[in-house]
Amino acid sequence: MIDPALPAHMRPDRSFQALLLTLQRFWADQGCVVLQPYDMEVGAGTFHPATTLRALGPKPWKAAYVQPSRRPKDGRYGENPNRLQHYYQFQVILKPSPDNLQELYLKSLQAIGVDLGLHDVRFVEDDWESPTLGAWGLGWECWCDGMEVSQFTYFQQVAGIECAPVSGELTYGLERLAMYVQGVENVYDLNFNGREGAEKISYGDVFLQAEQEYSRHNFEAADTEMLLEQFRMAEKACHKYLAFGDKGERHEMALPAYDQCIKASHVFNLLDARGVISVTERQSYILRVRELAKACGAAWLKTAAGGAA
Amino acid sequence: MPDLLIELFSEEIPARMQAQAADGLKKLVTDALVERGLLYEGAKAFVTPRRLALAVHGLPGRQADQREEKKGPRVGAPEGAIAGFLKSAGLASLDQASVQSDPKKGDFYVAVVEKPGRPTPEVIADIIPAIIRGFPWPKSMRWGSGSLRWVRPLHSIVATFGAEGDEPEVVRFEVDGIVSSNVTYGHRFLAPAPITVKRLDDWMAKLEAAKVVVDRDRRKDIILNDAKDLALANGLELVEDEGLLDEVAGLVEWPVVLMGAFEERFLDIPDEVIRATIRANQKCFVLKNPATGRLANRFLLISNLVASDGGAAIVAGNERVIRARLSDAKFFWDTDRVNGLESRMPRFQSITFHEKLGSQAERIERIRRLAVEIAPKVGAQPALAEEAALYAKADLLTEVVGEFPELQGLMGRYYAQDENLPPEVAAACEEHYKPQGPGDRVPTAPVSIAVALADKIDTLVGFWAIDEKPTGSKDPYALRRAALGVIRIVLENGLRIRLWSILRNRAIEVLQTIKQLPFEEAIDSISALPPDIRTLKGVQAAEDELLFKFASSGLRLTVFGEAVKIADDLLSFFADRLKVHLREHGARHDLVDAVFALEGQDDLFLLVERMTALARFLETEDGKTLLAGYRRAVNILRIEEKKDGRAFTGPTNAALLKEPAEERLADAIEQVKRRVATAVAAEDFETAMTALADLRAPVDAFFDAVTVNDPDPALRENRLKLLDEIRAATRGIADFDRIGG
Structure with a gap:
């Protein structure tokens, strides 16, 4: 359930940034170190050393962070309502994976406004592999009413090394999740700051120009x-x-x-x-x-x- | 008799692994029980996304006691031997052993070891942990800090044992910290609280009340029936899909069928694309309008939840996703048609077909040339076959096929139709992939046939040339299927094609691609090659000019030799596949061998005709008797040839034919040979068999009246030669040596 005490602009179903803050808060409550994005260009949150390297070795580790992710090939010059060459992932890594990781994940969905009595949440097989990282794991893509909203993986190997203990990794596609809870069909229409009227800033206000420019760069000019x-x-x-x-x-x-x-x-x-x-x-x-x-x-x-x- | 109930409760098991896992658990547990002397009356396995379970019915309460006699050393044996015997039998002293007498060996010690049977639960407690640890999941994983492997984290285990009416006991064991109990959990969202269970019926009833249908087949029935009902209530028809049904039954514990809709405008997209989009991405069923036979703008989703709003939010969510997916599909379909198929062709140059076999463009070019060559033989217009071969693969580079590879071919047809290409070309785009398997339809339109054969033959020759032949169960390039496709297309359409020279010429071309030899000019010299030339000498003999062309085109003569080898080898692969194919249709494979053993048999249709006629002949009295006579002749020959260390071949000497019976046989052979040759040349195998039948009486009469091994060596030799002539006469039909039975 969304915290009823929240002011309107801080509700995760009204504001992109509030969604992100809610998830940070939720995982901070679970004892995670809340990190900031890694200061390099990466293709996915997994590349952050807080995941790739910390998944290795015997030491326990719990971290959560937002990671801007770059997929140059996915650029669509700002014309596709779903595809972006730069987007946000929210990444959680828990080592060793706790027994109640699925329950924790479902609670995090509730925290951002997904009512589990109304929505059909499913764990659908999806084996994860990153050939560049020499990593693989087993898990699922998590579906909410038929839409993939997260990846859930138990790391088995990273950098070619067996993981022991095993880390559980959750990756939330923030834009998708936000589009779902805000009920928006086009990513650029997302309310970014949760304000209305003149004060409202949309995802498009923040990123549309960047998507256009980087698409040009990625496909034509780099x-x-x-x-x-x-x-x-x-x-x-x-x-x-x-x-x-x-x-x-x-x-x-x-x-x-x-x-x-x-x-x-x-x-x-x-x-x-x-x-x-x-x-x-x-x-x-x-x-x-x-x-x-x-x-x-x-x-x-x-x-x-x-x-x- | 007591029953056993096992339930392994875990995180979500992949749908595709569930059925096999249920079978596996049943087999492993029941085999282990039987191995330990615990026979049972029945067993049934259950599987849902979160649990794998097994009920074994009618087990004994304990194992039977066992008594074993162990033979020891003889009385008075050395001390060491006696000590070893006592130790291995578990005896304290010889007082506990008895003495038995044996007339040969004398007196010796015997220990009787009584092994009391153990209570069944104890045995089960040994068996189950080992089975869990070694369970054959296709892929398994570790989690947390443990070392146990399971398909996904395993959380709890139910293990109860007891007879009907009794309170069953919990079979106690532990696997990696998970302790067995009688507690399970219901539906993840609808009834997550712990439940205490007893035996199978109790377990099923309580889980059903906790919104879990444990029986997979029942979940499938529920889904199918509810889906049909819901479709019918809306005046629509469910498009049934067994594969999808299997999958969704593995994604839910409590199936709830809901209907959603999408905008009518998406119905402009071909039905197959809509279906693939909705099926692959969303795992939803599509519905048909019975009036038009086309898809309706509705779909059925199988939810796992009885939602508090009746499913409105779930339907709305799924509709959003399907709308987005169909928008993508429509975008693909529209963009694909803006730029014609032709515009895609240049891109094939930079796409590798196979690392060693060059680009897709090179492959398409080979298929084009071959299709043109085959066209006249199958009644197709070469120009149409050429056009079809050019476009047949073009849809591989369209967006729709990129997204849904399973729609290759079909999309080519749609796009070709859209561009107003000739209907034969559009049909060939789809049909040249056929037949995909033994049950698939074979193309019958001549242009489709030409491209289908060209495509398959090029594939076969290519992988043969780089030595990627199928071995055992490994056939990654589906070459067996390709060969069977060629065979079925030829036989079912009654096509007359000499395969060998086609294979040889294709092999030369492919080898040129592989060895990167100059191409264009060599092609001319290939088409100038006489079809049956197998050796370099043959080439030389054919024409000096040809040889000159060969040399000047850079086509190395070794390439020619390699190509001949590939063609020979591939032809025998066809023979093998033909044998398998005919055997599946009840034919005798020894007859395939007998016919294939003749020189130059590479016309599959003719080969089967010949074989069928031979099979019919061998069913007749004449056929059976002639075969017996043939064998007698060959046996005698074999023995005498071995004796003399020489072969008896060649014509008989008429002057040495003394007995009337041998004269008559010699005459008959001459006539039959001639008649068989004429009939075979006319491809009239029935007549050839009738001619052969006329050999029967003279052969029988010969063996009755004539002694082959006459004391006169000249007569003997002549008669042995006559026997060989019998063999020669049958050679016009088949190699009778290879006929079995």
Whole structure:
């Protein structure tokens, strides 16, 4: 149930930002560290080191954060009511996954105004795999009245390393969820700040121009020569930092090295959107990023947060 | 007799795994019980999204006692042997063993080990945890800090054992911290509170009251009946879909069928696209208007909830999603038609068909040439076949097919119709994929046939050339299906096609793609190749000019040799597939072998005609007797040839034919040979068999009257040669050596 004490503009079914704040609040109450977005371009919340790296090793971890996610290929010049090349994911990671994770998830839906006596919520098989991260897990896509609103995954492997204990990961597609609870058909019509009249700011007011400009950039203008060079540089830097930080039993630079892996992955996505990568090359680029991710994961296990003694 | 109830309660089990898991649990548990001497009367498994359960009915309360005799060493054996015996039998001293006498071995010790049967619950408590730990899920996972693997996190286990009327006991065991009990839970939203259960009937009734239908088949019945009723009440007809029904029955514990609608304007989209959209993404059923036979703008969704508003919010939510999906589909359908199929063709150049087999454009070009070559043989206009081959794959690059690959072909037809391409071309776009399986329809329109054969033959030759043949159960490129498709198209349409030279020429082309040899000029030289030439010498003999063309086009002669090998190998693959196909239709596979063993048999239709005539002949008295005579002749030949270390072949010497019976046989052979050859040349196999039948009497008479192994070596040799002539005469029809039975 939505907290009745909330002022109108803070209701998650009236305001995009209130939805996000409600989820943050809910998971803060469950003991999560509420983080801010990672300050790099990523394709999904999973890339945040708070998920990828923290899922590795024996130490318990609970975190929740919003992550702006970039999918250059999904740009539609602001003309498609559902697809965006930049959107928000709300990411929750709980390690080890608690026994009542499904119940917690359902409570979070109630908190943002989904009445479980009225709506048909379903857990539909969806195995998750990220070839670039060398990661996979089993879980579901969560449906609300036939619409996928979240991904629910029990990580089995990340960076090619078995996860023990297993992390439970929840990913909410915030725009979709907001469109659902606000009853809006076009993402750009979402009420962003929950105000009405002259004070109202819509999602379109905030992001439409960006979607148009970035679609142009992603499909038409992005400097492919520079990007190809950036990919090579990031790959090289990643290896260099991994070597620099490697002190045998311990590693002292896993995080900076992993930043370069993230960088390479995003540059690859841009190149892919520009259509300059052939089918066969595509596979080899993915493998190259995966090699970086694996090496970073292995380095992470040799750090304090990764559980090294 | 007591019953066992097991329920494994977990998070949502993927729908596609449920039925198999239920069967698996039943088999594993009952097998384990029987193995431990616990026979049962019946067992039934249940599965819902959140539980996997099994009831085993009529078990004994405990295992029967067992008595085992263990033979030990003889009396007076060394101390070490005796000590070992006592240890293995679990005896404290020899006083506990008895002595038995054996006339041969003398006296020896025997230990009688009494093994009392254990109570059944104890046995079950051993069995179940092991089965849970090793359960064969297609994919399983770990969760939390545990090490147990299950399909999704396992939360609780019910295990009760007891006879009707009694309060059943809980079978106590523990798996990774989960302790068995008699407590389960109802529907996730409608009745989540814990429930204490006893036996099967109690468990079923209480769960039913807690809004869980545990029987999968019953959930399917409920869905199907409610869906039909709801459709009927609205004057519509349900489009039944067994696969979808199976899936949705695995997504709900308490099925509630609701009807939703979408805007009429979406009905401009082809029915198949609407259905694929609604089915694949939303797992909803579509409905037909019985008056028009077309889809109605309604759909049925299967919800898992009795909602407090009667389902209004659920319907509204699903309608929103379906509206968005259909908007996408309509957008795809509209955009696809703005730019014609032709505009997509250049893109095939940059799409790889297979890493080693070049681009889709190269493949389409090969199919085009082959379709043109085949067209006259199947009564199609080459120009139409060419156009059809060009467009047949174009829909692969449309948005709709990108979204719903299962609509490939069908969409090609729609788009071709929309562009006013010739109807034969539009039909071929769809039909060239057929037949998809043994039950699928075979194309009958000549243009469709030409493209269908070209497509399948190119696929087969291609994967043969890169050595990706099917092995065992592995056939990732569905090559068996392609070969069967060719066979059925040829046989069911009565087509007359010589396969070998087609296969050889295609192999040359494919090898050129693989080896990246210059293309265009070589094509001319291929089409100039005489069809049956199998060797390089043959090429040389054919024409010097041809050989020159070969060399100048860069087509290496080794390529030719490779192509011949591929064609031979592929033809025997066709023979194998034909055998399987004919056997499924009740034909004798030995006769396929007997006919295929002849040189140059690559006309499938003719081959089957010949085989059918042969089969009929072998059913007759003449046929049976002739086969017996043939075998007698061949046996004698084999023995004598071995004896002499030489073969007896070649014409007989007329001067040495002394007995009238051998003269008559020689005459008959000459005549029959000639008549068979004429009839076979005219493809009149019935007449050929009649001719062969005339051999029967002279053969019988020969064996009655003539001694083959005459003391005169010259006579003997001549008679053995005569026997070989019998063999030669039958060779016009088939290799009789390969006939079994």
